[in-house]
Amino acid sequence: MLETVTLMKNAEAREALSESARKDDAEKRGRKASKEVRQFQLIEATIDSLAKRGYAETTMADVADGAGLSRGIVNFHFESKEKLLVATLQYMYDEYSAHWRAALQKAGDDPARQLQALVWADFDRSICNKRKLAAWCAFWGEAKSRPTYQALSSSRDAYYQQVFIDLCTTLKQSGGYAYEPQVMALALSAMLEGLWLRLMMGTEDTTRETALQAANAFLAAAFPKHYG
Template sequence: MESPRPKPKRSSEPRVRETVEVRRKSLIQAAMRSIAKYGYAGSTIEKICDEAQVSRGLINHHFQSKDELIRQAYKELCEEWSFQTRHMLLSADRDPEEQLRSIIRSSFGPALFKHDYIGIWVGFVSVIAKSPTLKRLHRELLGEDIAAYQKIFEAISAKRGLSLNPRLAAIGLLSMIDGLWTQWYLDPTAFTADEAAQACSDYVERLYT
């Protein structure tokens, strides 16, 4: 009688890979929280370690330098913005005006319009101009946003049968959102999220009057 064949051992590689990814993401999020609290200059490796509650050696194991960790943090921040405002909302079969209203609502919704989250963006502003890598990521994000918003304004113009410069409209709306975010971060009592969203909606409507 043949003895039963031993069951093949399951590879631990997926579990190891998952653990590495989870740890990297945890460190990236800690870096983002540190930037929100202390700004870029104040976000030392020690501060990030304290935020993540890990040793310096773990950060050195997963990232070659503080700059690499910061770049990854900014990349994740950009991806979150894109997911919340564009990739999740835009659909070819949706009315373009509803698409734009959804983006505005999301920009001032609870997932994005919160002090800590906006503080991360503000913290990055001081270093983007000095970092070629971050500058490139910022340029790519802005270019993608302008193109996406411009496409929506083109569709709205075609629907209403009105003439409008869609690129300038896109730049104007993005700049308005950015400005409202910054002003609210500096003084959260200045206006509410609903008022900010309404101001953007009114801006869009005035473009077509």
């Protein structure tokens, strides 16, 4: 699968970067870094810029400066700003995906545990932090008017949604609930996204802890036999 390949590359790049950081930061200068490491480095700088300045104010110059490299470099590794941003979004989706699947894997076979694991995974520090959330928000804001972003988003989201629906269906049977699985799955995933949105906006009453509480409260209300 294409996605897996990308993930491997990212993993390697991440490793290589931390290695080089261990040795010497001067490695970034000159031509020591591999193509993958440079791209990773630039994508990270892009996320920084998106988080700090927002989508509209993110410039190639800011990205290059953030990575400690020269102006023209971005157009060398990525052809254009457009492609840099698509690659960044792709990277963030891959990271999210990997985290999500790992959580599902670790949860074992019990559907109730699986659903809870997926919910909790959304609020894990590695995924759910100010920097990443702000970057997500920046993309969401532009997604509706950019077919490329929208296509990237919707294909993934449809898959996650289906998993939620399947889990809700199973829980409904074993718990004897009355709701439509599709409807409840939509309510659940919408709530998770809404909590992210609130975390991004920095609303006072919403922290990672209170968000998780709310998500748990939802599970308890919707599936009392399983989470009561």
